[in-house]
Amino acid sequence: MELCEYTAHELSKKLRKKEVSAKEVLDSVFRRIEKVEGKVHAYISLMRETAYEQANEADLRLSKGESTELTGIPIALKDICCTKGFPTTCGSRILERFIPPYDATVIEKLRAAGAIFVGKANMDEFAMGSSTETSYFGITANPWNLERIPGGSSGGSAAAVAAHECIGAIGSDTGGSIRQPAALCGVVGLKPTYGRVSRFGLIAFASSLDQIGPITKDVEDCAIFMNHLAGYDPRESTSVPEPVPDYRDFLNREIKGWTVGVPKEYFIEGIDPEVEEIVRRAISTLEGVGARIEEISLPHTPFCVATYYIIAPAEASSNLARYDGVKYGYRSPDGRDLLEMYRKTRAQGFGDEVKRRIIIGTYVLSAGYYEAYYKKASQVRALIRRDFDLAFEKCDVILTPTTPTAAFKLGEKREDPIQMYLSDIFTISANLAGIPGIAVPGGFTKEGLPVGIQFLGNHFQEGKLLQIAHAFEREARIEKRRPDL
Numbered sequence: 001m002e003l004c005e006y007t008a009h010e011l012s013k014k015l016r017k018k019e020v021s022a023k024e025v026l027d028s029v030f031r032r033i034e035k036v037e038g039k040v041h042a043y044i045s046l047m048r049e050t051a052y053e054q055a056n057e058a059d060l061r062l063s064k065g066e067s068t069e070l071t072g073i074p075i076a077l078k079d080i081c082c083t084k085g086f087p088t089t090c091g092s093r094i095l096e097r098f099i100p101p102y103d104a105t106v107i108e109k110l111r112a113a114g115a116i117f118v119g120k121a122n123m124d125e126f127a128m129g130s131s132t133e134t135s136y137f138g139i140t141a142n143p144w145n146l147e148r149i150p151g152g153s154s155g156g157s158a159a160a161v162a163a164h165e166c167i168g169a170i171g172s173d174t175g176g177s178i179r180q181p182a183a184l185c186g187v188v189g190l191k192p193t194y195g196r197v198s199r200f201g202l203i204a205f206a207s208s209l210d211q212i213g214p215i216t217k218d219v220e221d222c223a224i225f226m227n228h229l230a231g232y233d234p235r236e237s238t239s240v241p242e243p244v245p246d247y248r249d250f251l252n253r254e255i256k257g258w259t260v261g262v263p264k265e266y267f268i269e270g271i272d273p274e275v276e277e278i279v280r281r282a283i284s285t286l287e288g289v290g291a292r293i294e295e296i297s298l299p300h301t302p303f304c305v306a307t308y309y310i311i312a313p314a315e316a317s318s319n320l321a322r323y324d325g326v327k328y329g330y331r332s333p334d335g336r337d338l339l340e341m342y343r344k345t346r347a348q349g350f351g352d353e354v355k356r357r358i359i360i361g362t363y364v365l366s367a368g369y370y371e372a373y374y375k376k377a378s379q380v381r382a383l384i385r386r387d388f389d390l391a392f393e394k395c396d397v398i399l400t401p402t403t404p405t406a407a408f409k410l411g412e413k414r415e416d417p418i419q420m421y422l423s424d425i426f427t428i429s430a431n432l433a434g435i436p437g438i439a440v441p442g443g444f445t446k447e448g449l450p451v452g453i454q455f456l457g458n459h460f461q462e463g464k465l466l467q468i469a470h471a472f473e474r475e476a477r478i479e480k481r482r483p484d485l
């Protein structure tokens with residue numbers, strides 16, 4: 001087994017025992033990248049030079065015994081997180097040459113922990129998409145089948161973890177963008193509670209929905225990452241000063257006597273029978289370790305997708321107004337006056353999906369339509385949130401599929417935005433309600449594609465999600481496979 005194939009917790013032990021050096025781990029990751037990146041295309045840019053500097057520092061820290069569990073661990077960063085002095089494109093032409101003057105809070109925290117940044121991972125443009133096909137920098141393939149999508153929008157992050165082109169990764173999730181690609185690439189992805197992880201330095205898509213979270217090889221690594229990502233940030237007004245537990249304390253605990261809610265609205269027509277079978281199997285596994293399964297109802301579920309596709313574009317149209325070719329980013333060279341420069345910059349700088357969202361968002365916020373669309377969607381959002389509040393009065397966690405199907409083919413939904421939007425049908429509700437959700441591998445289809453199980457928890461109950469996800473991972477004993485690249 002190559003070093004790049006280990007988990008962060010396994011490598012951390014080896015690093016601390018001086019069995020390997022951070023440099024050797026990084027060498028292994030870059031060897032892997034040389035071998036498979038041509039096929040997968042998980043990265044927009046690599047940070048090789050600074051990564052080796054970080055590896056030297058990590059080895060020094062390790063030799064002095066001043067390490068954390070992330071010291072010397074090579075990770076991928078979704079290219080939506082600002083990295084000081086290093087290009088941050090958000091998958092868009094409009095930010096092709098943007099070099100942030102500061103680090104996002106999560107980047108600062110990971111640096112301080114001694115993690116090593118391998119590169120900036122590919123993503124749908126401005127995180128709008130479910131397949132990583134809208135990036136200005138090309139598409140990413142699913143490591144389990146190169147003709148399939150890796151999911152999105154954090155498809156580069158999930159593919160890099162699955163292909164062992166890094167040990168763990170950072171993603172962002174506005175409507176499923178951590179959990180959906182994690183599920184489709186057979187890895188673990190956690191979207192924390194809104195306010196749990198600072199969004200300072202995360203390029204904004206829909207500010208009331210966006211959250212940063214980890215994508216990892218297993219649940220234990222996910223807990224380790226959360227220990228370093230979570231916490232209050234005075235620079236971010238929606239970050240919450242709630243104490244951060246040690247998430248590792250939730251591992252290896254029993255879930256006997258827990259009530260696991262299974263919402264009937266999540267087993268709809270259109271869900272692939274193989275996916276449903278894997279989810280049903282997960283339910284029996286949990287019953288086998290003493291969980292009580294209860295069918296529940298989240299009655300406003302059918303409105304989630306429509307509600308999201310009003311609120312997210314509305315916020316996006318406002319957030320993306322800043323890209324006008326003046327302060328930073330791409331500027332069209334051929335505008336004759338200011339107005340024409342604005343128009344051409346935005347026409348040339350944004351791709352089709354981003355333009356579609358800006359048009360929808362501007363429409364639903366415009367005078368005369370605001371009440372009918374944006375206001376109505378905000379009211380429905382409150383009802384969706386209340387469904388969860390009521391459910392968590394009687395359940396510890398909720399179990400659902402992560403996606404209705406396994407990874408679809410590249411190009412299959414590219415021309416059909418509605419079909420693309422429907423691939424987030426099970427993940428969007430958590431963002432609307434602000435609650436945390438985790439995707440964990442549940443098994444493989446006959447064709448060998450991974451399928452994910454999703455657990456949803458009440459606000460700030462990431463610990464409970466990790467506890468049940470870890471119990472499931474232990475008990476389900478999903479066969480260990482590696483993508484054949």
Ligand code: GLN
Nearest residue numbers: 127128129174175176177
């Ligand atoms: N696929 C959804 C969208 O296109 C969610 C994206 C996300 O979570 N960033 O908006």
